Amino acid sequence: MLAAALENSAEESNEETLIRRIRNGEHELFYELIRPHERRVYAAAFAILRNEADAEEVAQEAVLKAFKNIRQFRAEARFSTWLIQITVNEARMRKRKDHAHIMEAMADHRDEEGDYTPRDFADWREIPSETLERSEIREALTRALTVIGEKYQEVFLLRDVQHLTIEETAKTLKISTAAVKTRLLRARLMLRDLLSPGLGGSWSSRLSFVKGAKPWE
């Protein structure tokens, strides 16, 4: 725990140094600054756009924007949070441009106020993380994420995939921390329902996944 905290602190210190030098004209150091975050930027864009080509383009745009606006970055935020915030904004703008949000708005029309009631109570024992080596499992998880609706998907993505804090997630999405907590709980429970093996199901044997069905059914 302490080692991880020290490592994070060292990383942040290194980032601060890099950012200062980039601002002073050593632009080529931006490659070094951005490298540890590239995957997260792409994942954020892909989770919102659900299209590889669009996600890659938006990820590039977001990184370029970060480079051009590096002087506006404030040290009180983490660089990764700032970068993901730019990516989410860029992806949202692209989505609005493509009018894809109309379908999303329909899918998002769910009751956020009431409690969410789980629908599947099958015993889902721990899943070995090795299953993620299989691309079909990763695809099933990605597809499940697309079913739950944009506002839940964004919160889940930032908090559980990108590992932002509740406060950072709220700031990125410009919503309250209470809304983040509510949406996060619903997103997690919905995903659990979508991915739950069901009675007698198994992660390893049945992998086809369509909306309303389980990957292993």
Add this chain to the structure above:
Amino acid sequence: MGISCQEVWREVSNYLEDNLDPVLRATIEEHLQRCKHCTAVIDGTRNVVQLYGDRRMLEVPLGFSQRLHARLQANMPPPRPRGTAWGWVFAAAASLLIVGGFELGNSAAFTGPELRSEHAIPATNHMPPDLLVVVAKDGKVFHGAAACPFMHDKNKERVMKASEAIREGYVPCTRCMKQYLSANLIAPSFQWGIMDELAGMHPVQ
């Protein structure tokens, strides 16, 4: 005191993130011991968080990083030449020298070197402005006297002040000047003061 399943579901996130007060946490754990449904919900949600939080979920397309760096490179300004601190000092000193040179050159205190030859002194500086000379109307030269054989179109001669002749673009006649120099056997300065003498040799008619 017990807790309902709905209340447990409401606290799933807080339970998994260990963000509950100890009393509520103990109550939930007590509930889980006798409720398979809630245990399934908690276990399943924990699996979801764990699976999605795995780094392998952040897979990028092949060549993504290279394409990203190429795009960045295409949009980066060219690198600035770097210099040492001494380099900057020398550059600043050179700038000062250049600017100082211009200032000194433009300064009123600066006077140019004395001319080496008397012939280099502009003639008009010493020419009596009221000296009378003769010019031909269509000519380019003015003479000390109308008798000068180099005088063209004597029918159209006219007399004027030397200063006016100069202003109108006339230049002095070399013969008139040569005669003056030979007669005096001296090396007079190339001044328009000699025109007084020339005027004496060739009286203006």
